[in-house]
Amino acid sequence: MRALVLTADRRLELAERDRPQPKAPRDVLVRVVQTGICGTDRSVLVGKFAAEPGVIMGHEAVGEVAEIGPDVTDLAIGDRVIVNPTLYCGRCIRCLRGQTNFCHRKTGNEIGIDRDGSYAEYILLEDRFLHRIPDGVSYDRAVLTEPLACVLNNLDSAGLTPGEPVTVIGAGPIGLVCAVAARHLGSPVTLIERDDFRRDQARELMKEFFPSDVTVVGADPADRPDRAPTVVDTVGNQLDTALDLADDVGTVVAMGYDSRAEATVRPLEILQRQLRIVGAGDYRGPHFPRAVEMAARLPLERLVTHRFPLERHEEAFAALAASNGSGYSALKVVLQSAEDAQ
Numbered sequence: 001m002r003a004l005v006l007t008a009d010r011r012l013e014l015a016e017r018d019r020p021q022p023k024a025p026r027d028v029l030v031r032v033v034q035t036g037i038c039g040t041d042r043s044v045l046v047g048k049f050a051a052e053p054g055v056i057m058g059h060e061a062v063g064e065v066a067e068i069g070p071d072v073t074d075l076a077i078g079d080r081v082i083v084n085p086t087l088y089c090g091r092c093i094r095c096l097r098g099q100t101n102f103c104h105r106k107t108g109n110e111i112g113i114d115r116d117g118s119y120a121e122y123i124l125l126e127d128r129f130l131h132r133i134p135d136g137v138s139y140d141r142a143v144l145t146e147p148l149a150c151v152l153n154n155l156d157s158a159g160l161t162p163g164e165p166v167t168v169i170g171a172g173p174i175g176l177v178c179a180v181a182a183r184h185l186g187s188p189v190t191l192i193e194r195d196d197f198r199r200d201q202a203r204e205l206m207k208e209f210f211p212s213d214v215t216v217v218g219a220d221p222a223d224r225p226d227r228a229p230t231v232v233d234t235v236g237n238q239l240d241t242a243l244d245l246a247d248d249v250g251t252v253v254a255m256g257y258d259s260r261a262e263a264t265v266r267p268l269e270i271l272q273r274q275l276r277i278v279g280a281g282d283y284r285g286p287h288f289p290r291a292v293e294m295a296a297r298l299p300l301e302r303l304v305t306h307r308f309p310l311e312r313h314e315e316a317f318a319a320l321a322a323s324n325g326s327g328y329s330a331l332k333v334v335l336q337s338a339e340d341a342q
């Protein structure tokens with residue numbers, strides 16, 4: 001099969017690999033239709049996040065069941081499925097505490113990082129990490145389930161009280177999914193984005209999703225929103241701003257990935273304003289089925305702006321980057337392993 005493999009000098013290379021074969025009784029072979037490019041994938045290629053050379057990358061995947069092991073009863077050949085890429089053992093102390101995203105047996109089990117992922121024609125997984133796509137939900141919508149699961153975990157960790165205002169910093173794909181989810185849960189949302197393209201896209205999308213209670217503003221101090229009880233930094237280097245935008249007794253969530261970001265916090269301010277700074281990782285086991293269900297009710301497919309076949313991966317990654325001078329021109333970019341209807 002064709003697959004995009006990570007080289008030692010951090011490039012992706014289209015290679016020929018053996019198609020995996022179901023070995024364990026609960027293995028399922030999935031014919032991949034498409035995979036969303038995640039911020040972490042870009043981080044790997046620019047050296048901000050470590051991954052194993054030789055691995056097939058990609059984790060935000062959807063596809064169709066192609067083969068099943070003898071003990072698989074909940075899935076049948078031909079079922080459309082979403083990959084739940086945060087594998088866990090279910091037996092270690094972290095898993096038993098429900099902290100499945102920090103499973104002690106993660107090494108060698110991180111899809112697209114140190115275990116073969118979905119930028120390929122096929123991927124092999126245990127059946128418990130596959131969820132059937134609800135009827136009527138397109139592959140384009142389903143491909144945003146994993147980012148939605150991450151967002152749900154982060155909003156949960158903030159202790160978000162539905163109905164209370166949320167400020168989201170950054171209107172990239174994660175920021176938009178975060179804004180949509182928080183608004184869906186009943187909170188008025190302010191979305192802050194400094195890039196003109198992303199701000200315009202966000203305004204257009206949000207008008208369509210929710211006619212009221214979503215405000216999209218730029219980074220201009222004049223547009224600064226009122227302090228909110230929950231502030232989510234989906235950029236990853238905006239902690240100072242986020243703390244400034246949080247109400248007293250508020251919570252700031254550090255959600256964006258930026259391994260180079262540093263911030264100075266003043267402990268006395270944290271104490272006197274009773275602020276909480278929360279990190280939540282990706283998502284826990286139960287968030288994934290919740291995200292599958294919620295995605296069925298949200299037109300997340302509108303976030304997919306670009307699609308490329310595997311062999312055009314360089315263009316796909318280039319589309320994600322902000323070009324000098326003209327800013328961003330894409331939201332979610334997907335790599336297609338097959339040409340099924342989206």
Ligand SMILES: [Zn+2]
Pocket residue numbers: 038039040059060146147
């Ligand atoms: Zn991801």
Ligand SMILES: [Zn+2]
Pocket residue numbers: 088089090091092093094095102103104105
């Ligand atoms: Zn575990």
